[in-house]
Amino acid sequence: MIKTGLIWSGLAIAAMLGSLAWAWSTLPAGVDIPVHWGPNGQADGFATRDKALLILAILPASALFTSVLLAAAPYLDPFKENLRRSRQAYTAIWAGSMVLMAALTAGIALMMIRGASGATDSNEFVRFVMAGCGVLFVIIGNYLPKTRKSFFLGIRTPWTLTSDYTWEKTHRLVGPLYIVAGLIGIVIAFAMSGIWLVFSFVGTVLAVSLFGVAYSWWVWRNANDRDEGADYVV
Incomplete structure (x- = not known):
């Protein structure tokens, strides 16, 4: 359960770092980078290149923290045996969360890059x-x-x-x-x-x-x- 979850986390975090590296190599300096979008899909928050990259880096850092917590949970839970019996659910939800975070990171990186070229939607x-x-x-x-x-x-x-x-x-x-x-x-x-x-x-x-x-x-x-x-x- 933990090993499988950590494998998914490792793959997801590697993909997230890849998205971060892509943004770092692509985003230009000296222009406003969109870092927040409203529910209507329009950019409503902007930042410098360095700050935008720092904001994007929060996602892989959050994934790492979440992975550590999920790996420790089976040792901390008072109902350890119950959690072990629920390992399929635990692993599936763990993996699904990591994949979603990786996709979110790639999407935000893409929108930052598009926004730097003038697109806001x-x-x-x-x-x-x-x-x-x-x-x-x-x-x-x-x-x-x-x-x-x-x-x-x-x-x-x-x-x-x-x-x-x-x-x-x-x-x-x-x-x-x-x-x-x-x-x-x-x-x-x-x-x-x-x-x-x-x-x-x-x-x-x-x-x-x-x-x-x-x-x-x-x-x-x-x-x-x-x-x-x-x-x-x-």
Whole structure:
């Protein structure tokens, strides 16, 4: 599990460093480089070449930090054995996150280079980012029902962490809902534009997440294996 995840991380970070090197060798000095784009796809933040490269470097650094955290999690989680049994889900989500970050880095590097030559519209890039997020949520939703109780994976509420029954019921229902949310995200990524594209996808995912939290409490109320009382500490 950890070895496979680190391989994916290594490949993704190498690709991200490649994107950074591409931007470093291509971006001209003395011009404003776009570093931020609004929901409508228009550049609304600019910086010097050096600052733009520094901002781009945050992404591989973040991927490295995330990889270290994910590699350490199996040793830190109180439910180590459960996390080991959920290794397929853990590895898939780890790999999917790394691939998405690598694609995001390449896309931002491309938009910086295009912006340096005068282009300011990145609406198509925003679409692909949203579609990529949709694919990641399809992956997450597919594996959620196969997970076991863990502090680092899944829908972690006081109720799912204190009842195996609640954990299983919640993830069996919310997993398919995340798949639906991901598919909706992929569709609206190419069917909508502007700020509504972002709001629609984020709103759908947030609604599913909040439903999962509420549903876990509702199931927990009647769970026979729930832990509660003054002696229990989450």
